Amino acid sequence: MRRRPGIQGLQRTVQARDQYKELGKNVAETKLEQMRAQMASFKEHLEEFALKHREDIRKDPVFRAQFHTMCANIGVDPLASNKGVWAQVLGFGDFYYELGVQIVEACLASRSLNGGLMDMQSLMRYVATRRGSKADPVTEDDVLRAIDKLQVLGGGFGVVRVGDRRLVRSVPGELNTDKNQALLLAQGRGHISKRQLTEAYHWEEPRVVETLWSLLKEGIAMADDQGPDGQRLYWFPCLESSGSVQVDVPA
């Protein structure tokens, strides 16, 4: 026969529940403790690693990139703050801070010449010259990281892709698809004409005109009326990495 629940039974149930709760809490605490210990030892190891390879990280751009990838995989951002252990151990903050300043400088110096779009190779050359031959080498990866950090300042810093070329943008505003397409078409020669743009993408006339005019207006393109067949050519200073449009590096 089935017994009805009595006082004792109820008390036993409550007791058991409390015990389970207690046990669960203990387990959770132990786990948390373990996790904390693991994290601490992990951080310690990572710091040890960073300290041990400090010179390599600073001097060897490839190793530096690998270190960044490793940090990103485990969710650590060594550039997040200039104050943390990372910055102190590696002197990273200063490295990227300095690089950031040099990038801003290059972009500002060339802005009136290229409408705020600078070819990555030109930028790298400027930065290399500016830093001098004694400074640690800088790779495109470093420049990209520094630009990434510059984005928090607003001011529209970013990287635009045109085909397989990277352009660094230092003015706010988006390069819409049409303008990007126009730049893409101009890549080889450095310039395009209205006709070339029309024929390449089969756009209607107003679209072509609007795209080219807005590139001119933003200072990204320059007009040249002395082309071989009399058609106006649109030149893009930001596509000139060969050095015909360059910025003088302050001594």
Added chain:
Amino acid sequence: MTDFAFPFFFNYPPYFTLQPVKETRQRQIDLWSDLILRYCRHNKEYTLSSDPADDSPLFYNKRIERRLNREARIIFLSELCQRGNAQWLDKSQQQCLILWKKLGEWADVLYSFIRQFGLQDSVMTLDELSSGDDVKGTELEGVPNALLLEVIRLLEAQGKAQMFSGDGDVGVKFS
């Protein structure tokens, strides 16, 4: 004399076409007027023509086959006039005097030459002032009459010179 080093933009075709967008054009005007002044100073050139048929290596880049048209030349030269670094020689803006030394500086050069050689109170012709024996090797050597006249007019206004002409020749007396 060493070869003049042209700046980067001299080899970039669109800089030879007046830019339709205001900001870009302003930048272009600044770059060109600086170049014109530097070029003339380097090559000791005193006048430039706005005539597009005039193929000065400054306004015509043979390598990229681009040249400045008359309108562009006039705009760039007029910018220099505004800065006091040039002066049109005629109302139709054909010939322009390039003052890589401003008129006041030229006046100082001329006047200190006169004092140095004790030529006050003697009457000099323009030719003597630009190609006489005394000016050889000085900054005045080779200065064209057009410039000399402007400089003397300035000195006249300061009461330091007096100009008079006779027989189609101009004589100057300094004081």
